[in-house]
Amino acid sequence: MNYQILGDSDCPLAQVNLGYGETIQVERGAMAYSSNVDLQGKMNTNKSGIGGLFSALGRSLTSGESFFMTHATGQADGAFIGIAPAVPGKITSLTVGPNQYRLNTGVFLACDSSVGYNMVAQNVGGAFFGGTGGLFVMETQGQGEMLISAFGDIIELTVTPDHPLTIDNEHVIAWDSSLDYNIKVASGTFGFTTGEGLVNVFHGNGRVLIQTRNLRSLAETVDSYLPKSSNS
Numbered sequence: 186m187n188y189q190i191l192g193d194s195d196c197p198l199a200q201v202n203l204g205y206g207e208t209i210q211v212e213r214g215a216m217a218y219s220s221n222v223d224l225q226g227k228m229n230t231n232k233s234g235i236g237g238l239f240s241a242l243g244r245s246l247t248s249g250e251s252f253f254m255t256h257a258t259g260q261a262d263g264a265f266i267g268i269a270p271a272v273p274g275k276i277t278s279l280t281v282g283p284n285q286y287r288l289n290t291g292v293f294l295a296c297d298s299s300v301g302y303n304m305v306a307q308n309v310g311g312a313f314f315g316g317t318g319g320l321f322v323m324e325t326q327g328q329g330e331m332l333i334s335a336f337g338d339i340i341e342l343t344v345t346p347d348h349p350l351t352i353d354n355e356h357v358i359a360w361d362s363s364l365d366y367n368i369k370v371a372s373g374t375f376g377f378t379t380g381e382g383l384v385n386v387f388h389g390n391g392r393v394l395i396q397t398r399n400l401r402s403l404a405e406t407v408d409s410y411l412p413k414s415s416n417s
Contacts, residue, residue, distance in 0.1 A: 186297050186330035190276055191267070198269040199276050199332055201295065203259030208298045211255040211268055215294060219257070221264035226253040256298075268295050270334035272400060277339050282328030285362040290323075292358045297329030324362050333359060337398030344387045354383040355399045361391030 186209065187202040198217055201209055216224065257266050270276065271291070279286055281300050288302070302323045325331060335358050344350050344364055354368060365388045387393055 186278070186295075186332070188278075188330075188332065194275070196273045197276055198267050199294065200265055200267045201257075203257070203264040203266065205259050205262050205264070207264075208256055208258040209266075209295055210298060210300075211257050211266070211295045212293055213253050213255055215268045215270065216255065216257070217267040217269040219264075219266040221259060221261040222266045223258045223260050225256045225258070227256050268332070270294055272334070272336045274335045274337045274396060274398065275339045276332055276334045277394070279325070279331045279333060279359065281325045281331050286325045286331075286359050287362050288323040288325070288333065289358050292333040292335065293323070294332040294334045296331040297327075300325060300327040300329040300331050302326060333394075335394075335396035335398075336400045336403075337396050340395050340397060342393045342395060344389060344391050344393060346388070346390065349386060349388045350393060352385050352387065352393060352395055353399070354385055355401050356395040356397075357385050358394050358396050360387065360393040364389045364391040364393070 189200045189202075190197050191200050192198055203209065203222060213226065276294065281296075287305075293302075302325050305322060305324045339358070342350055342352070360366070366385050368383055368385055370383060
């Protein structure tokens with residue numbers, strides 16, 4: 186994928202340059218602008234027919250991702266498309282193939298046509314207590330580049346057998362699929378003593394990408410300042 190990151194460091198977008206006939210997959214609604222690019226909305230699945238319909242529906246229900254995926258195809262050499270994330274923050278790429286990754290909900294932005302993802306079952310703790318897709322979580326497949334976005338900056342952390350990592354659930358965006366992890370409360374019965382709530386505990390050898398800001402905390406903070414309706 187031939188791309189550039191444009192704009193300032195807080196609110197960038199990715200401009201992907203496409204050759205004639207070259208196609209990428211883009212998160213629905215993420216296009217900011219394009220030139221000589223054909224956009225088609227297709228079901229978010231690699232299956233066809235009624236099986237594809239149920240597959241796309243299942244992905245949408247289990248992962249929170251869009252039912253449709255935008256396919257952007259260059260109609261001439263020198264075509265390009267600008268892709269903007271939904272929230273302000275950094276954009277980075279994952280090289281899929283040598284390593285495969287698992288992704289948190291909402292971080293996918295775009296990928297080569299040779300890259301996709303499967304829905305894989307989580308452990309019971311992750312399924313019922315985590316924010317990483319419920320019963321299932323996204324796992325990349327294929328080979329190529331995938332663009333992901335974060336709320337705030339992106340930091341890479343390393344997990345080793347001697348140094349497992351405990352990370353607030355709302356800050357995790359992507360991790361090596363080879364890592365083992367479980368989700369638990371941070372402290373006390375429900376994590377109220379520290380205010381952290383749920384955390385991911387990663388074990389093994391690999392890396393975890395985190396975002397420096399917490400969208401849920403921002404929403405709760407803003408909500409506390411909004412006027413509340415009253416029944417009279």
